[in-house]
Amino acid sequence: MLPQPPSRQPSGDNAFQAIWRNPYIRAATFLLLLYLAYLVLGSVSHIVVLAVIAYIIAYLAHPMLVWLEKRKINRAIGVLLTVILIFGLIVLASGLLVTIFNQLSDLIQRLPALTKEFLTQPWFNNLADRFPPLSSVRDQITKISQNGAAGLQQYIQPYIDTVLPYLKANSGALFGGVLSVASIVGEAFAVLIMSIYMMLDYDKLGLNFLRLFPRTWQPFVLDLSKNVGQAVGGYLKGQLIIAAFVGIFIGVALSIAGIPSAPAIGFIAGVFNVVPYLGVVIGITPALLLAASAGGVVKLIVVVVVFVVANQIEGHLLSPMVLGRTTNLHPVTVIIAILTGLTLMGITGALLAVPLAALGKLLLQEYYYPSRVYKDGP
Template sequence: MLVEANVLSQPPQNPSGNQNSTSPRSRDNAFQAVWRNPYVRVPIFLLLIYLTYRFFGLVSHVFVLALIAYIVAYLAHPLLNWLVRHRVPRGLGVLVVVLLILSMVGLASTLLVTIVTQFYDLVQKLPGLTANFLTWFDTLARKYTALRSLDVQLQALTENGAQTLQKYLLPYLQKYQSALVGGIFGIASSIAEGFATLILAIYMMLDYDKIGLTLIRMFPRPWQPFVLDLSNNVSRAVGGYLKGQLVIAAFVGVFVGVGLALSGIPSAPAIGFLAGLFNIVPYLGVVIAITPALLLAATTKAVILKLILVVVVFVAANQIEGHLLSPLVLGRTTDLHPVTVVLAILSGLALFGIVGALVAVPITALAKLLLQEYYYPSRVYTDGP
């Protein structure tokens, strides 16, 4: 600091003889001297962090739309690469993807109207279904004394459960049912947001590689190889898990819906949709969807046979998911032990609710991959700290 003070105290060298002007170098030195002061830098950094936080708070909705568009582009990128390898221009491939997305949205909107209507009818019938099921189980418990204690617990558990479910679900189902009958995109703002997201996704699909290169260039050059390697690992773990789990969830939904329909269970498409939707979180869809399936099976003829068929369908879906699809689709990089998966889901649910449960497994898979790629080969792990 003393040397800097002496330099700053000397008059600047000006060949023209004008003592009032300062050279660019002296101005740079003055700025650097001020910037080195922590009492100047810390408040500026805090101010920048606060302004960034406020900025993202104001544009968070736009950021979410951009993130959705990027996810669409990310999921479509392998298909576009496949089309390019088969001599299909990328622009034409993007058009094919857009047509597929619009077809899926149209099909989903039609299917969603039917599913919400069936859910509405199912929730309305829940008290009667529960009463019929408890009556049947009470008759069974009278024949088999070992079931009497379980019968009492079931009576206590379901006494007000159906009424409570009706109280909280029916108003929302009525609102969404009326909105869906009027059109899935009947609100102008939804149309505008959907159109804007689609346009963003089209641009991102066309220039997907350039977007990634631009993001990497934001980092200092010495960091770029590490950032590139890290992004590839994140893509393998999180992206690979997301793609694989969507495929598995779609299979579980179709398998459960078709299986229950062939078994003669009412509202089979609605239950299949429920199983597929919640199966984005591993194993959760089967657990949630089996309860209404058993209640509906208890109202049909040949009750015992239908109950057995429901259990067989859900057990088969669970076994195919756990022992065939998960190892085959997700691969070794995201293959986690079932105990690890359950603990991750419970931890995420306890910390951040349903959002935590959704992101818990991919974050755990990423942590496992980072340990394998960076920590285990490091000298800290092999030689100790």
């Protein structure tokens, strides 16, 4: 009988490949890496937030920098002009912020009295007499307004009282008050420096990120990043433009109509309209209360008309024109996404809900519907 040749022991590389071919080993490894990344990000989350803010600034400024480059303006000069423009807008806005914060403070303190005055209007009492359920509704509204005002005064008023003296003392320069807080200055400076470098090397950021992935994955990652930029980035840019329009339109229209605290109401409507429809819903409540105390039924009708017109312009003109196919979501889908985001993560979830829903729809259209799994089944 011939002797058997000695069995060859698998080399280290072959042994590793044999183990790595096991799908459970790969899945466990990826889960472990994700968990480690979660721990690391959790420990440096504040730094990550600052970096994300800096990237958002660079992302929003990139189209303007490209526009300047097409007109033979060096990118470094374009970045300098962008920074000067941002500071200039902040300085110019500081004077308006004084008025807005004053009016917000006054509005919060007057909310219970305005509600009581609104509910004691003769026309409202006549309606309550004809429709008894309105009486219980009136009591509930009074209770809610009092509790809501107390909550606003407890949580918001201290911030207004802190910011307002700085704004008044530095109405020509918003940063006059902020400079007194060293930590805020340090963080603002860090964001500024990071955003400047990101604006200068914006294209290189994407290439360096792409190189982190294996070569075979890079075409897919590049295509996916374009879709993410289209869905999420396009939505953010478009919604900021829409929110600014809604705030300015409502503030100016209510000022012309003679509604008190019109700039503050416009500011509230614009800020909250970063979440679709939320600005109009939140802004109309104080506007109606102020209109009832200022001019009765006529001004109430004017306020309703202003907000309805703003809502219609947003829904039928601005959103299709500015957002286009970036989202193209049905209003019911938007509302469900916002409510889901509010339930899961509060206001942060509401802010993220619509762009994530838009991204999900785009991923379905680009990857799932054309796939063999969708066409032929699993």
